[in-house]
Amino acid sequence: xxxxxxxxxxxxxxxxxxxxxxxxxxxxxxxxxxxxxxxxxxxxxxxxxxxxxxxxxxxxxxxxxxxxxxxxxxxxxxxxxxxxxxxxxxxxxxxxxxxxxxxxxxxxxxxx
Amino acid sequence: xxxxxxxxxxxxxxxxxxxxxxxxxxxxxxxxxxxxxxxxxxxxxxxxxxxxxxxxxxxxxxxxxxxxxxxxxxxxxxxxxxxxxxxxxxxxxxxxxxxxxxxxxxxxxxxxxxxxxxxxxxxxxxxxxxxxxxxxxxxxxxxxxxxxxxxxxxxxxxxxxxxxxxxxxxxxxxxxxxxxxxxxxxxxxxxxxxxxxxxxxxxxxxxxxxxxxxxxxxxxxxxxxxxxxxxxxxxxxxxxxxxxxxxxxxxxxxxxxxxxxxxxxxxxxxxxxxxxxxxxxxxxxxxxxxxxxxxxxxxxxxxxxxxxxxxxxxxxxxxxxxxxxxxxxxxxxxxxxxxxxxxxxxxxxxxxxxxxxx
Numbered sequence: 001x002x003x004x005x006x007x008x009x010x011x012x013x014x015x016x017x018x019x020x021x022x023x024x025x026x027x028x029x030x031x032x033x034x035x036x037x038x039x040x041x042x043x044x045x046x047x048x049x050x051x052x053x054x055x056x057x058x059x060x061x062x063x064x065x066x067x068x069x070x071x072x073x074x075x076x077x078x079x080x081x082x083x084x085x086x087x088x089x090x091x092x093x094x095x096x097x098x099x100x101x102x103x104x105x106x107x108x109x110x111x112x
Numbered sequence: 113x114x115x116x117x118x119x120x121x122x123x124x125x126x127x128x129x130x131x132x133x134x135x136x137x138x139x140x141x142x143x144x145x146x147x148x149x150x151x152x153x154x155x156x157x158x159x160x161x162x163x164x165x166x167x168x169x170x171x172x173x174x175x176x177x178x179x180x181x182x183x184x185x186x187x188x189x190x191x192x193x194x195x196x197x198x199x200x201x202x203x204x205x206x207x208x209x210x211x212x213x214x215x216x217x218x219x220x221x222x223x224x225x226x227x228x229x230x231x232x233x234x235x236x237x238x239x240x241x242x243x244x245x246x247x248x249x250x251x252x253x254x255x256x257x258x259x260x261x262x263x264x265x266x267x268x269x270x271x272x273x274x275x276x277x278x279x280x281x282x283x284x285x286x287x288x289x290x291x292x293x294x295x296x297x298x299x300x301x302x303x304x305x306x307x308x309x310x311x312x313x314x315x316x317x318x319x320x321x322x323x324x325x326x327x328x329x330x331x332x333x334x335x336x337x338x339x340x341x342x343x344x345x346x347x348x349x350x351x352x353x354x355x356x357x358x359x360x361x362x363x364x365x366x367x368x369x370x371x372x373x374x375x376x377x378x379x380x381x382x383x384x385x386x387x388x389x390x391x392x393x394x395x396x397x398x399x400x401x402x403x404x405x406x407x408x409x410x411x412x413x414x415x416x417x418x419x420x421x422x423x424x425x426x427x428x429x430x431x432x433x434x435x436x437x438x439x440x441x442x443x444x445x446x447x448x449x450x451x452x453x454x455x456x457x458x459x460x461x462x463x464x465x466x467x468x469x470x
């Protein structure tokens with residue numbers, strides 16, 4: 001199965017949930033299963049940012065998942081950038097990841 | 113998705129969606145509108161005049177780091193003629209404030225501004241570590257907040273400045289509006305949205321980021337690669353504010369203008385005269401000379417509680433009575449040095465405030 005290589009950066013205190021390490025290089029599957037009713041054929045879709053958020057929670061996050069994920073997306077107050085562009089301009093969770101993408105997560109919730 | 117062009121210059125690729133307006137703008141236009149809006153906030157409220165000495169309350173966190181950067185930029189661009197200083201308060205929290213103060217020291221070099229650090233230990237004789245060791249984590253935010261407010265004024269007096277600016281942003285102010293409504297704190301509700309507060313006997317204090325969204329402050333710091341510190345305080349966070357904050361962030365996710373709307377609501381509240389009349393008048397603390405709504409200011413009350421080993425008793429008025437019932441303050445009680453306003457020649461005479469009290 002083909003994989004996509006990504007560079008992940010955490011900032012604004014979020015790195016504390018990820019082994020206190022700001023920069024990570026990861027590889028995730030290019031196509032991921034779509035949840036389907038039991039018995040039907042397994043379908044796949046290209047990996048998107050929503051998939052990545054859950055992948056990070058399940059594979060990279062070390063503590064306090066509730067500070068990262070809430071209601072199927074990042075917790076309100078976490079900013080996401082795709083190749084240095086606000087993810088709100090890139091379709092947010094529906095953005096389809098490409099090999100070599102750089103994704104940045106920054107918490108705005110820590111002290112001023 | 114095709115790349116979008118900037119709604120302002122119609123040329124460069126958009127990198128940010130502004131929460132305030134929904135506009136999609138490029139990096140250069142973002143820097144320009146962010147800085148210009150702060151400049152407009154400053155000029156419309158006439159915050160400064162040429163020659164003012166201004167201290168930036170600097171914690172090393174995102175807001176005050178961006179504030180220092182923007183104040184320096186605007187002071188040069190628009191020739192405000194200000195003399196800028198960094199003022200940091202060291203609460204004495206090992207593993208938290210000591211690290212963030214290292215960031216402030218780097219800022220001092222990067223922005224070429226004089227830095228003054230004033231510690232709770234030298235001012236009150238107590239670090240937050242020592243306070244928490246005595247009282248636990250329950251009310252420690254009360255101590256820290258009261259002590260910090262007064263420490264900033266005293267640090268500003270030592271620097272001999274006319275004015276303190278703080279990094280409070282639109283999100284902080286909206287949060288405070290919500291908290292004051294939920295607590296029924298009418299006095300603070302009236303005050304918390306004003307951009308500038310100045311009692312007769314206090315140093316002028318203002319919030320140039322009053323209308324700046326947290327999202328834009330963080331994006332500004334990210335794109336300018338500013339050096340800031342972001343760790344949660346190691347002592348229990350202010351739980352009440354935490355709830356207000358989470359609620360506000362949920363509102364913002366549903367409707368980004370919610371933050372500015374709440375600030376406008378806060379500004380529009382009017383306090384009836386008969387409610388105003390029940391509020392306490394400001395006086396001067398008989399022990400330390402700082403402004404106070406009682407005979408003793410809050411910091412002196414809290415300090416006396418700590419010194420007499422009845423710290424948790426000093427947080428409420430009822431508990432204050434218990435402290436009094438225990439007898440008068442001992443003669444050798446540690447006190448805060450007398451507060452004095454900066455001595456430099458000032459535009460407005462400030463002595464009347466002291467004479468006006470009994």
